[in-house]
Amino acid sequence: MTTISSPKYVLSEESVVHPLLTQPVSQSADIFELANACTAYVSVLVESDHDENNATLYKRLFVALKLLRERCDDDLPPYLVEQLIAGEKSGSCVPDCWLEAATQVDYALALTQAVMGGTLQPSVAKELTGLLHDMVWMLAEYVKESYSSAH
Structure with a gap:
């Protein structure tokens, strides 16, 4: 009896990290692409202890957060509006006191600068990176939902 094995595809850390390190965010990326790029960066940062890679990330x-901040007040292009209309609607993922995405981006930028400064104790930097991770993921969801409710 012959057994046919299925190929196994293991996603190595290098295959995930390498594109993030070598391909800069496009200056023409839309707000959703920027939000997704930010989540990719923080997802790797929260799991990595490689100081040199982390500095680049x-x-x-x-840079991606700065671009996202610039686009917070822009109108969405029609193709993104269509994506939102087709998607599921759900309750808000953020508290009512955070009324706009720009404020959340500013918070994420401040956290990023604090950790990038290299002056924090390693345990504090690790905890703030975790907070940054959660903040950016929540921001990415909120960016999509805030535009969804506006259209």
Whole structure:
């Protein structure tokens, strides 16, 4: 009897991290692409202890957050509006006191700068990276939901 084995695809850390380190965020990326890029950066940062890679990832995250901040007040292009209309609607993922995405981006930028500064104790930097991770993921969801409710 012959057994046919199925191929196994293991996603190595290098295959995930390498594109994030080598491909800068496009200056023409839309707000959703920027939010997704930010979540990719923080997802790797929260799991990694590689200082050299992390320094680059924090810089790229900072640039992506700055671009995201610039686009917070822009109108969405029609193709993104169509994506939102087709998607599921759910309750808000953020407290009512955070009324706009720009404030959340500012918070994430401040956290990124604090950790990038390199002056924090390692345990504090690790905890703030975790907070940054959660903040950016929540921000990415909120960006999509805030535009969804506006259309």
